[in-house]
Amino acid sequence: MTKILMVCLGNICRSPLAEGILKDKLNNSEEFIIDSAGMGNSHIGELPDKRSILVANENKLDITYQRARLFTMDDFDNFDIIYAMDHFNYKALIKLAATEEHKAKVKIILNEVFPNENLDVPDPFYSSTFAFRNVYKMLDEACDVIADKLLKK
Ligand code: 4NP
Numbered sequence: 680m681t682k683i684l685m686v687c688l689g690n691i692c693r694s695p696l697a698e699g700i701l702k703d704k705l706n707n708s709e710e711f712i713i714d715s716a717g718m719g720n721s722h723i724g725e726l727p728d729k730r731s732i733l734v735a736n737e738n739k740l741d742i743t744y745q746r747a748r749l750f751t752m753d754d755f756d757n758f759d760i761i762y763a764m765d766h767f768n769y770k771a772l773i774k775l776a777a778t779e780e781h782k783a784k785v786k787i788i789l790n791e792v793f794p795n796e797n798l799d800v801p802d803p804f805y806s807s808t809f810a811f812r813n814v815y816k817m818l819d820e821a822c823d824v825i826a827d828k829l830l831k832k
Contacts, residue, residue: 680710680711680712681710681711681712681759681760681829682711682712682713682714682757682758682759682760683701683711683712683713683714683758683759683760683761683762683825684713684714684715684716684750684754684757684758684760684761684762685697685698685701685713685714685715685716685762685764685788686715686716686717686718686750686761686762686763686764686768686772687715687717687718687763687764687765687768687800687802688717688718688719688767688768688802689717689719689721689722689728689747689804690715690716690717690722690747690748690749691717691722691725691726691727691728691731691747691804692727692728692730692731692802692803692804692811692814693731693764693800693802693803693814693818694715694716694717694764695715695727695728695731695742695745695747696727696731696734696735696742696811696814696815696818697715697762697764697788697800697818697821697822698713698714698715698742698745699735699740699741699742699745700738700740700815700818700819700822701713701822701825701826703740704822704823704825704826705826705829705830711829712758714758715745716748716749716750716751716754717747717748717749717750718749718750718768718771718772719749720749722747723747723748723749724746724747724748725746725747726743726745726746726747727742727743727745727747728804728811730803730808730811731811733808733811734808734811734812734814734815735815737812737815738815738819750772750775752775752777755775755776755777755778755781755784756781758784759784760784760786761784761785761786762786762787762788762825763785763786763787763788764788764799764800765787765799765800765801765802766787766797766799767799769785769786769787769797772785773785787799788800788818788821788825789817789821791821791824791825792817792820792821792824800814800817800818800821801813801814
């Protein structure tokens with residue numbers, strides 16, 4: 680069983696999409712646990728942002744079962760890979776990690792597509808639906824690579 684956690688700031692825009700996209704690419708298989716969490720506490724308990732729900736729907740995905748939650752220290756033990764949506768969240772996670780083993784679990788998601796470039800999935804919260812469609816495309820590509828690797832194992 681491989682457990683993957685997607686992390687952004689609010690857990691309402693980017694990481695809920697990443698969670699929904701990867702689950703779908705893994706055919707909702709019970710061999711994997713895919714979850715998401717946020718580094719900030721402003722949106723705990725909320726549904727994903729309406730614009731994330733919209734672009735998910737445009738791609739035939741339903742993410743309305745999700746509720747925002749805060750990242751916890753237990754997540755370092757409970758997950759095998761922790762994907763940060765951008766370098767801000769990556770740095771925050773590395774700062775929190777108490778051991779080298781925990782630090783080694785944290786990765787920047789777009790490095791799966793562009794290795795070592797440390798590119799961000801841009802925060803779309805203050806932008807338009809267009810920005811959310813762009814986020815979706817980036818995450819779709821990254822999750823293609825991640826799913827291929829996981830399914831080949
Ligand atoms: P997310 O987007 O980190 O992709 O969920 C954001 C959501 C909320 C805020 C910032 C980013 N906020 O400032 O409330």
